[in-house]
Amino acid sequence: DAGITQSPRHKVTETGTPVTLRCHQTENHRYMYWYRQDPGHGLRLIHYSYGVKDTDKGEVSDGYSVSRSKTEDFLLTLESATSSQTSVYFCAISEISGDTGELFFGEGSRLTVL
Amino acid sequence: AQTVTQSQPEMSVQEAETVTLSCTYDTSESDYYLFWYKQPPSRQMILVIRQEAYKQQNATENRFSVNFQKAAKSFSLKISDSQLGDAAMYFCARETSGSRLTFGEGTQLTVNP
Numbered sequence: 770d771a772g773i774t775q776s777p778r779h780k781v782t783e784t785g786t787p788v789t790l791r792c793h794q795t796e797n798h799r800y801m802y803w804y805r806q807d808p809g810h811g812l813r814l815i816h817y818s819y820g821v822k823d824t825d826k827g828e829v830s831d832g833y834s835v836s837r838s839k840t841e842d843f844l845l846t847l848e849s850a851t852s853s854q855t856s857v858y859f860c861a862i863s864e865i866s867g868d869t870g871e872l873f874f875g876e877g878s879r880l881t882v883l
Numbered sequence: 884a885q886t887v888t889q890s891q892p893e894m895s896v897q898e899a900e901t902v903t904l905s906c907t908y909d910t911s912e913s914d915y916y917l918f919w920y921k922q923p924p925s926r927q928m929i930l931v932i933r934q935e936a937y938k939q940q941n942a943t944e945n946r947f948s949v950n951f952q953k954a955a956k957s958f959s960l961k962i963s964d965s966q967l968g969d970a971a972m973y974f975c976a977r978e979t980s981g982s983r984l985t986f987g988e989g990t991q992l993t994v995n996p
Binding site for chain 2: 800809810811812813814817827829836857859861863871872874876877
């Protein structure tokens with residue numbers, strides 16, 4: 770199993786508060802991703818990183834920022850949480866080896882914004 | 884936006900029977916990867932099977948196989964001899980550049996004993 774740890778696994782917060790989710794990997798993979806999962810939408814890409822300090826937006830990036838100061842850590846920040854950001858957040862990693870494109874996922878973080 | 888569509892929100896199958904989950908996608912690329920992921924109630928995303936678009940032969944992994952129709956942009960998953968442990972949400976996904984995946988909406992599979 771890929772060594773991916775997400776924290777916190779569960780969080781309840783109030784509208785307007787900042788929230789940071791952390792993804793930590795022990796695989797030394799180059800690519801890291803944040804997805805959100807909502808009923809009827811599958812998983813949608815928020816932001817991704819292709820190296821230290823190299824990040825880019827996904828399809829649902831509004832209201833989110835990310836940082837990657839070390840290969841092993843990828844942080845997702847909600848500067849001012851809103852109820853529409855209540856979701857399950859998944860971190861994923863990938864190392865394009867032989868161009869397989871396979872993603873390995875963390876266990877998810879459930880965020881509830883009241 | 885390039886999309887992945889799973890037209891069956893829910894499916895059910897009897898234990899030991901065969902079920903097919905549908906997936907269609909769009910893309911302008913000629914070489915890409917397609918995936919099926921399984922998400923059981925534990926929420927963990929598990930890779931079931933992958934297909935390389937340039938390969939004509941359909942991928943197979945034990946009881947799981949795909950029917951890949953490149954011209955039709957169709958990528959269905961067949962589960963043979965269904966088991967109770969196969970009950971899960973199944974997601975079809977297509978690779979885009981930078982190893983990003985675009986996912987379908989998911990199909991919830993129920994296996995009846």
